[in-house]
Amino acid sequence: MDKYTYQEFNRTIYRQRLANGLLVQLLPMPGFHKTYAAFSANFGSIDNQFIPYHEKTAVRVPDGVAHFLEHKMFEKADHDAFDLFGELGADSNAYTSFTQTSYLFSTTSHLKDNLNVLLDFVQTPYFTEQTVQKEQGIIGQEIQMYDDDADWRLYLGLIGNLYPHDPMQIDIAGTVDSISQITPEILMQSYRTFYQPNNMNLFLVGNLDPVATMDWIVNNQNHKTFLPAEKPRRLFKLNDPTAHDVIPFRSLTMNITRPKVMVGLRGIKQFTDGRQRLRYKLTVDLLLDALFDDTSDNYLRLYNAEVLDDSFSYNFEMQRGFNFAYFSSNTNQMERFADEVVAILESADKQIDAARTRFTGIKNAELGRLIGLLDSPEAIANQYADKLFAGANLMDQIRLLKGITIDDLYQVAKEFITSQGISVYQVVPHHQ
Template sequence: MKVKKYDQFNESVYQAKLANGLTVTMLPKTGYHKTYATLTTNYGSIDNTFVPAGSTELQRFPDGIAHFLEHKMFEKADHDAFQIFGQYGASANAFTSFTKTSYLFSATRHLKENLTTLLDFVQDPYFSTATVEKEKGIIGQEIEMYDDDPSWRLYFGMIGNLYPNHPLQYDIAGTTDSIAKITADDLYAAYRTFYHPENMTLFVVGNFDPDEVLALVKANQDAKDFTAFQPIERKIPETAADGHDIIPYRTIDMPVNRAKSIVGVKGLVPIESGAAALKYRAAVNVLLELLFGDTSADYLRLYDQGIIDDTFGYDFELQNGFNFVTFSGETDDPAQFDTAIIDVLENWRRSVVDQDDALALVKKEMIGRVVFMANSLEAVANRYDQRLFGTATIFDEPAVIDSLTLDDLTAVAEQLLQSQAISEYQIRPQAKN
């Protein structure tokens, strides 16, 4: 078992890779009553074209299958995994993102039983035609609910602009038409391909002894039989390096009282995983704070002019294989909103060049936020992404942020904020009859 010490935080992270390939990462925290654990597979909504385990041919699976599989994993032939977690006083959940699926629980007692339940229910799939058909109705209602959500439509409308030929454009849950095509055999094929321990990570943080937890997990895994791991072959379409495939502008009408607008910027340059990805994320977040933080000159100017208001916000998405930034808000004049945001992006140098004092202040604020998050078990676990950041944890982030210079931000801005990578999407109020 490897140990990585963070003396500044008085924390130690323990990691081991088991014989079956499962990576176990543990962060014991004294003084906490709760323990939080996540079991994650590197399988998300964009992984809809792959070679199923045991096959040699690429196969296209229905959009939304990763999310559908996540829903079905809790249901077994004679019980529901939620019931078992409940018996042991745990709160359990799961989520699917573009690139991964995570199953999790938090509990203040019965760690052994809850950890065993987590491992056992995820590693023992049960799908039948009847239960799959029943689930289609449940997920279909969820999809229809999001279809009626203007903010959700705005966000995925922008992703569709930035990635029109990429599975990112599809809702994580799929569509009612796509999930109607999912079969129990499809779920088993996806499960066998992506739910092998070699493609999974267990992260445990909270009140426990790492030697005891590792022994428990190892014994649990040694008692199970797993097939040999077949390296996963995914087909993810490449996007144009010059951004020529980006849709520059779209608008739709919805029953909203006020228009919504979003400006997106697609990262055109691939980001290497590991330390480079961690630094890139930190640099982009600092850059965005300099440009649009609530004390920045441009933010205050646009706010005073009434171009943006308290509904304004921005988001940076970095996952394995892609990254993009969005700026959105409600507005009475979508064209003016978009023009103002794009002006700030294209003239980023006025917020970066010679802004040493502003940079120092932003770095101090961001380090403070990270240190605060490090006290949250959920934040520590959910920010861990071995596939993207290697062995780095939240405790590596303050040093990375502190090391950033204006030259680093200039390099990132030149790489990310390219005019041809910018797109606009608007939702306007429907005309009243």
């Protein structure tokens, strides 16, 4: 078991890659009562084309398989994993993103038993025609519910503009039609391909003894038989890496009271090194803060002119194989909002110059936010992305952030902001 000490945070991470390929990381937090676990597969909604485990021919599975699989993993022949966690006093959950599926629990007691439940239910697939058909109805209702959510439709509509020919344009849950095509055989094929231990990682943080906890995990895994490891062969590839396929504008009419607008900016820079990818993300985050946070002249000017309001938000998403930023608000001045955001982005160098005196404060605010997350076991575990950022954890992020200067913002602005990568999506009330 390797040991990595972060003296400035008084924290030590224990790390071991087991014989079956599973990466395990443990972060004890003395004085905490809660323990939080995240068991993640490097498998998400965009992984719908791949060469299945031990086969030679590529397949295209229905949209929504990763999310469907997440739902089905909890249900077994004679029990539901949620019930087992409940009996042990733990809260459990799971989520699927574009590129990852994670199974979670938090507990203040019975850590060993809860850990065994987590490992066992995720590593014991059970799919039948009957249970799959039942889940199709449940997830179909979930999809229809989100179809009525204007904020979700705004977000998904913008991604459809930014990636019109890529799987990101499809809801992570799929469509009612696509999930109707999912079968137990498709679920098992996807499970065997992506739920191999060498494509997964387990992160525990909080009240734990690292030696005893690692022994429990090793013992659990040693009592199981796994197929020989085989690296998943994904076939995901961007339709147009230069972003010239971006749709500049679309709108949707819904039964809402106020218009909603979102401006998107698709990045085109690709990375082979995970730490470089993480540093790029942290730098873009600082760039967007310099341009748009609520201490900026841009925000105050647009707020006073009622171009945006307290619903205004922005974010940068870095995923495996793609990245983008978005800027959103409810506003009665949709066109002006979009024009102003685009103008600010296109004059980024000037905007960075104007923010020079604020940069230290902006950076310290972000450092303070990340340092504050060190008191949250959930945040520490959920900030971790093994393959994406080459194993970097929250403490690594803080170290990298400290080294970023304002001059780095100019370089990132040149790489990230391109005219062909900009798009606008509106959700408009029926009466407008």
